[in-house]
Amino acid sequence: MLGITKRFGPVTACDGIDFVLGRGEVHCLLGENGAGKTTLMSILFGLIPPDDGQIIVDGTSVQFGSPRDALNHGIGMVHQHFMLVPEFTVAENVVLGSRPAWTPRFDRAAAEEEVREVARTSGLEVDPRALIRDIPVDVQQRVEILKLLYRGAKVLILDEPTASLGPAGIKSLFEGLATLREQGHSAILITHKLTEVTAVADGVTVLRGGRLQGSFRQGNTDEAELARAMTGGDIAALPVRRAASGGEVVLRVRGLTVKDTVTGRNAVEDLDLEVAAGEIVGIAGVEGNGQRELADALAGVLAPESGTILLDDADITAMPPRARHAAGLGVIPEDRLRWGLVADLTLAENLALSDISRGGLRRRGRLLDLDGMQARAAELLETYGVRPPNPKARASQLSGGNQQKVVIAREMSRQPRLLVAAQPTRGLDVGAIDYVHRQILDMRDRGGAVLLVTNELEELIALSDRIAVMYRGRFVYRAVTADADVDAIAMAMAGISPEDADAQPGAAMEVA
Amino acid sequence: MSGDAPGRGLLTRALSTPDPRALATGVMALLGTIVVVSLMVAALGEDPFAAIRTIIEGSFGDTTAFGQTLMVAVPLALCGAAAAIPFTARLWNVGAEGQMHIGAFAAVAVALTLPALPGPVFIPLILLGAIVAGALWAGLAGVLKTAFGANEVIVTLMLNFVAILIATYAITGIWPQGVAPSTEQVPDSTVLPVVWSGANVSLALPIALAALVAAWVLMSRTGLGLQIRSIGLNPFASLMNGMRVQTVTVATFAIAGTFAGLAGAMEVIGENKALVTNFSANYGYLGIAVALVARLAPAWIFPSAVLFAALQVGSQSLPASTGIPTSFGQIIIAAFVLGLLGARVIRLRYAEGAVQ
CATH class of the missing domain: 3.40.50.300 (P-loop containing nucleotide triphosphate hydrolases)
Structure with a gap:
């Protein structure tokens, strides 16, 4: 050509x-x-x-x-x-x-x-x-x-x-x-x-x-x-990772079982999980091993069969998303155009969705404070570097990376205690990926708890303080990132437990 | 990078996708309709230009005709709002006809059972009764949908028949008048005063316009309106962002019912002064077409209703001056709605094609 x-x-x-x-x-x-x-x-x-x-x-x-x-x-x-x-x-x-x-x-x-x-x-x-x-x-x-x-x-x-x-x-x-x-x-x-x-x-x-x-x-x-x-330039290296803070536990999941709505089998099975303040816990797995259902159950859009979810010791298991937001949950959903944004609404409206749901952004007389909405949106778009920073643009007019920034801006502006980030960099370019990573690390450094669900191994290892690999709804491998073995993670994702892997040397994949 | 929400049908997209040339599309469809209808008139061996002139003169030709058009536009516009607001949330309310009948029933019940009161007290009470009744009737459909997963199209349609039977029972069983198929007359103090006597336009017109302004404020200036729009465009993200989708669903139906109920009441305490059989010339169903032509935008509902009313009123004069039957007006309306939807789908295809 x-x-x-x-x-x-x-x-x-x-x-x-x-x-x-x-x-x-x-x-x-x-x-x-x-x-x-x-x-x-x-x-x-x-x-x-x-x-x-x-x-x-x-x-x-x-x-x-x-x-x-x-x-x-x-x-x-x-x-x-x-x-x-x-x-x-x-x-x-x-x-x-x-x-x-x-x-x-x-x-x-x-x-x-x-x-x-x-x-x-x-x-x-x-x-x-x-x-x-x-x-x-x-x-x-x-x-x-x-x-x-x-x-x-x-x-x-x-x-x-x-x-x-x-x-x-x-x-x-x-x-x-x-x-x-x-x-x-x-x-x-x-x-x-x-x-x-x-x-x-x-x-x-x-x-x-x-x-x-x-x-x-x-x-x-x-x-x-x-x-x-x-x-067009070097990607700046990720900030040096600190040791985990050892803060108090923010998210405590006990015996969580979630059914797959289509097949009816257990997508998540009897899962225990804890995420502490100032810590990023990374969940890896091949698509379709229950990570999506886990994230949906935490977000409150998929009801679990059994088990409890505690956020700062408050039982949020049966709460709808609005109550979870009030309890301190932020969510970056996996499919941003389905679960994250309303494509045909403006950025100002998209940024206000969660506040509106909870009766916020009103003037006297219960009317919407449209000027306040625009001003707040303009400020958020500027802060989070969304291009174009135009509150009146429709979400559908933005590139994938900028759409994701809008989601992040909205979720972060609530100052959540726990952020559930599902495949947060999927489909994004290098610059936007770097940006999302920084936001997640910032959240952690400010003392927030982050549950990161990803099937990008590099991302998992670069961001997480602790790693767990999901296979068929259960954790088959857990490690502190510093001690984690990339081969073992890759094998665990493929459903091969570390002991099996030892039996077949050379089968491990080259990753990261 | 086209940001289409998942699973949206062609018609829904044609309605909700912003079209910078929506008005041009509408005018094109209208011109196309005129051409098609003219050909049909010519095929009947009549003069198309005479027919068009008859319709225009019969609906806008003089003050009386114009007033009649406006008064027909009132229930059409209110039923248009009763369709447009739920449609925005992608809730298919085809029950405005029934909600209007329940409103009419409540209006005549309040008017005939309360002791005589002065108009300025009585009329608001009647309208309030009708609004509440319409809201409850429509809200019932919302509850059936959210609690039992019933399909709202079927539920609202079936409830229409029930509501019409209830209104018929009022006419034949509760307050029969004896001679004509109608209830007893309501007290004179409850009848809406005429505000423009030359055109015989009653207080119903300003009330309807105020209701449409309220609909506009609701949809564009309130949190509930934003939630209704958001749920219609993407129920998943709306849920994820904390909206009470089911509550908003029931509320949306109830709000739709208030508009249809109000329309029914104003037919009772208008010129009829009673609940009469067949008082609705399918206003509830025509409201759906009014809403579609207005692209579900409250600001366009009244102009759209006037257009339909003009076709309805204007075609009344067709048999007198030409050999065309009155029902030809309905053919024109149908041709226009189909033409407009077709034009929008073509525009949408063109717009989506240009993106790829």
Whole structure:
């Protein structure tokens, strides 16, 4: 791709970008949110036409009018959100859309055989007869890749492929990519995670603000250089961690059992947990092992089956969220657009939600103090560095990082005793991640208690004073961070207890 | 980076997504409706321009016609508010018809059972009785929804039939008048005074306008209004941020009931001076269309109601000057509502398409 330029109105999403991918190469496209990665790849994939520049495939200049054109030239894309039909089998999903619509009979056995063949040659093992809804996320991703291979794709574009995977899933994905590379396939990973670049990439192209920052080969660069290119400066190191304060216990959870509302099984089972003032307790785990239900039960939006939750010795188990807020709880929910913000309300309104619920922000006559709301919002947006700092902007107009800052501003402005932060940096760019981390550390340093739920191991280790790993609703590993063993954490997340791990040396993953 | 709340249907999005050119969309839909309806009139072998002129003259042509349009707009606007406020919270109240009948029932009950009182005391008492009755009736639907998970569309719709039967019982069983299908007449002191005699416009108009101002204040200037909007846009975040979603749900229905109840009362102590059979020309249901055309915005409910009232009143004159039946007015209304919703969906598709 040479000199690719794309403008959206006044915004130049891609500004004369060159991008070169070799055969049999795994190439990372690195950049913060809004750097132009997805736009560039959408052009390559035929989804949007470029304003300028050309695409050359195997020495021939091509023009793609649609994803089908791109696929005909062997280029396919796996989107961040999978496009699979949950009620169909793997084989049906793979062949879906590649058969003429007017073929009256669907030869299931032949399709399954074909899919099995593709899976075997590519080394991506799947059961063609399994239903999509029954298989885990990493296998679904494998199906997405198979779909492209089945259609003859030689170049795979993967958008944030590790966003929804746990360490084991990431490991198997990277192994799969290595196999495909040996067979002469190429892959482009859109990512903003530096660790992935060093783990898997042969080459890396860094974008920033729609411009090319540089192209690097594996071995000729290091994480610090890439981070500089991506952010336009060094990421300041995290503040030095203090020893845990040994303050009084703020959160005391006893025998907590929470049912999964969909499956009815126990998502959290007989869990005990304590978080003290001036301490960050990190909960790690592969997605779907009860961390979400634990955070929801603490937030008060999912009623537990049994057990008690004490906040500063007050029993909040049966309290609705409003009473928990009054008792000193702050929550950064995992899905900020579902649980955190009302996208179509203004920032001023979003910042006031919790106060309004408790009858605050009123003038005499019970009317809302709109001026006060605006002024307070303007102050908070300024303090928390939200861009744009406009109280009248709608939450939906902000980037993910700025939306998260709004959530943090609202929750912190209540000065909570306990902060429950669930996946607080998911989908954020490096700058915003750094910001969120600082806020969490500040909260701790001010003597607050923090329960951090994350499946980013680096984040877990960088922030937590104590670590617990959740597997199938229970803690299978607990340690003070200073004594924690990264391999043991990774194994525990995969459901392998430390004793088992000792029996199979070398199985531990390289993380952090 | 489009911040769409999860699980929102196309129609809900079309209604709640801000559209900077909402008015233009409405005018386009109106022009489109005129073209389509003109073609239909022409197909009937009549002159479309004559029909349009008849409707406009019949609704705005002179003071009497204009006054009649305004008086029909009163119940339409109040029922519009009874639909718009719950719709904002994504609660589908299709029960304004019943809430209005209960309000009418309460009004006639208060007027006929209390001893004679002077108007300035009696009228507020009657309106208050109707408002409370409407609120309780609608609140019942809210309780059934929050306590038992009943679907509010079905509950409010079914309660309409019950309410209409209760009103009918008042006419035939409790206070029968004997001759006409109506209750006994209410005392003269309870009848709303005419405030603009040339147009025969009664106090009902200023009261309705005041109620709409109250609706506007509620939705844009109170904490409850913000909670109603917030719950409609994202009930999950609203719960997480400490809102009492169920309480607000019941309150929202009750508030809707006050507007519909008020509409019913003012029909009783208006020109009819009694609770009469079929006093409502489907005002409760038309209120839904009024609310949709107003994009659920209180400030636009009255203009929207006037538009519907004009079509209703204006089409009364159609048979006299042309060969078109009166019911053609309803066809026009239906065409307009469908055209407007269609136009909004197209605008939405266009706006969402532009984002991608």
